[in-house]
Amino acid sequence: MAHVSIVGTGTMGQAISSVVAKGGNTVELIGHNDTDKALTGDVVVLAVPFPAIADVVATRGDELAGKVVVDITNPLNFETFDSLVTPADSSATAGLAASLPQSRVLKAFNTTFAATLASGAVGEVPTTVLIAGDDADAKSLLGGIVTAGGLRAVDAGALSRARELEALGFLQLTLAVGEKVSWTGGFAVVS
Amino acid sequence: MAHVSIVGTGTMGQAISSVVAKGGNTVELIGHNDTDKALTGDVVVLAVPFPAIADVVATRGDELAGKVVVDITNPLNFETFDSLVTPADSSATAGLAASLPQSRVLKAFNTTFAATLASGAVGEVPTTVLIAGDDADAKSLLGGIVTAGGLRAVDAGALSRARELEALGFLQLTLAVGEKVSWTGGFAVVS
Numbered sequence: 001m002a003h004v005s006i007v008g009t010g011t012m013g014q015a016i017s018s019v020v021a022k023g024g025n026t027v028e029l030i031g032h033n034d035t036d037k038a039l040t041g042d043v044v045v046l047a048v049p050f051p052a053i054a055d056v057v058a059t060r061g062d063e064l065a066g067k068v069v070v071d072i073t074n075p076l077n078f079e080t081f082d083s084l085v086t087p088a089d090s091s092a093t094a095g096l097a098a099s100l101p102q103s104r105v106l107k108a109f110n111t112t113f114a115a116t117l118a119s120g121a122v123g124e125v126p127t128t129v130l131i132a133g134d135d136a137d138a139k140s141l142l143g144g145i146v147t148a149g150g151l152r153a154v155d156a157g158a159l160s161r162a163r164e165l166e167a168l169g170f171l172q173l174t175l176a177v178g179e180k181v182s183w184t185g186g187f188a189v190v191s
Numbered sequence: 192m193a194h195v196s197i198v199g200t201g202t203m204g205q206a207i208s209s210v211v212a213k214g215g216n217t218v219e220l221i222g223h224n225d226t227d228k229a230l231t232g233d234v235v236v237l238a239v240p241f242p243a244i245a246d247v248v249a250t251r252g253d254e255l256a257g258k259v260v261v262d263i264t265n266p267l268n269f270e271t272f273d274s275l276v277t278p279a280d281s282s283a284t285a286g287l288a289a290s291l292p293q294s295r296v297l298k299a300f301n302t303t304f305a306a307t308l309a310s311g312a313v314g315e316v317p318t319t320v321l322i323a324g325d326d327a328d329a330k331s332l333l334g335g336i337v338t339a340g341g342l343r344a345v346d347a348g349a350l351s352r353a354r355e356l357e358a359l360g361f362l363q364l365t366l367a368v369g370e371k372v373s374w375t376g377g378f379a380v381v382s
Contacts, residue, residue, distance in 0.1 A: 082351070088280035123381035125316060154371050156362065160273070167358030168378075171347065180345050181382050187359075189366075190314035190376035 001025055002145050005041030007056055012072060013047035015117040016109060023148025035059070043068045043142060045109070050075040050085070050092055057099050065102035068138040071162075072109040074169040081177060084170055093132070093162035106133035106142055107162035110169040113176070115184045120150050125188035128152040130168075132161040154189060192216055193336050196232030198247055203263060204238035206308040207300060214339025226250065234259045234333060236300070241266040241276070241283055248290050256293035259329040262353075263300040265360040272368060275361055284323070284353035297324035297333055298353035301360040304367070306375045311341050319343040319380035321359075323352040345380060 002025045006013045009031045020027040030037055044064060046056055050073040057064075075092040077083045086092050097105040108131040109117070116127045129146045131153055133139050143153035156165060168187060175181045193216045197204045200222045211218040221228055235255060237247055241264040248255075266283040268274050277283050288296035299322040300308070307318045320337045322344055324330050334344035347356060359378060366372045 082349075088278075122379075123316065125314065125379060125381065154366070156371075157365055157369070158273075161362065161365070164358040164362040167355040168362060171352065171355040171359060174348055174352070175345070175380075178348070180347075181380060185381035188313075188316060188379040188381045189372060190316065190379050191372050 005039040008047030011114040015114040019149035045070040069103040091162040104135040104138040122188035128189035130156040132156045196230040199238030202305040206305040210340035236261040260294040282353040295326040295329040313379035316379035321347040325350045
């Protein structure tokens with residue numbers, strides 16, 4: 001059984017928490033004011049907006065050493081909705097991995113809207129969580145948690161693929177905000 | 192009725208040709224050796240691999256002035272399958288648009304495998320062609336051709352969104368080559 005800490009109690013944190021619990025794994029939700037609570041999970045999901053990641057690293061960086069850390073962020077410029085705030089040749093996840101050299105950092109959940117995690121489907125297609133990272137065991141561990149929770153998991157490649165996952169997440173958000181897709185739809189992965 | 196020229200007679204060129212014809216629009220396929228044939232379409236789809244685009248611009252650039260030009264390329268490094276060959280902060284389509292200042296350049300069809308254009312479905316989901324570009328009338332014209340041909344068309348935004356469409360096409364190709372999705376599947380757009 002895996003034990004998962006989720007930092008962030010918003011819509012995505014709650015949805016991911018439900019997936020973990022549904023699979024029979026244990027989960028703790030850590031809120032903004034839980035500064036005195038230790039992160040006890042072997043897997044830690046950072047379910048906070050991109051601008052809050054730096055603060056988590058500053059306050060929890062030492063605690064994250066040795067753990068699998070999952071970045072779910074879409075680092076959009078939410079004022080313009082027309083660009084990412086990360087360097088064009090990098091990704092939010094690559095930046096996080098650089099600042100957490102003792103953690104095994106993965107990208108996941110940034111291409112699945114919360115509603116599709118909760119329902120298990122994008123329209124009529126089973127929800128797939130795309131996972132990128134350089135550590136095969138870490139990806140396998142997270143993939144197992146996702147699969148146990150009733151969703152599909154697909155290994156999307158190395159950590160460098162986080163750049164494309166963030167482009168996909170960005171595009172999907174612009175389509176949803178522009179009402180081209182609904183928040184229960186978006187990009188479904190058809191195997 | 193629209194008249195479409197398709198430069199390139201490969202799998203994608205043929206699939207797009209079928210979509211155009213199915214919608215009651217007229218289409219001509221221009222092959223590599225048809226150097227003496229004029230491009231008579233109001234819309235010209237460049238259904239050639241990315242490395243061949245420069246040659247089309249060099250030999251057909253003047254002819255493309257005043258036309259709607261559709262770039263379908265995924266500019267992968269096909270040796271490594273691990274990166275795009277375009278600058279990280281740009282796209283193949285942006286490069287093409289810069290070299291064809293008198294054309295209205297669109298990105299489309301790079302996120303739909305040929306089989307999904309032919310069948311009209313990604314798995315069980317109707318195939319959606321994502322179209323990016325800066326000219327609303329050009330997008331509307333191409334969208335109408337696609338819709339008449341039995342597919343869905345979604346305006347994915349400005350020409351700058353071609354960068355994200357190319358990231359999506361890149362990711363989708365890596366998933367197909369890695370057998371994580373089939374060539375009849377991939378990313379479906381669920382409205």
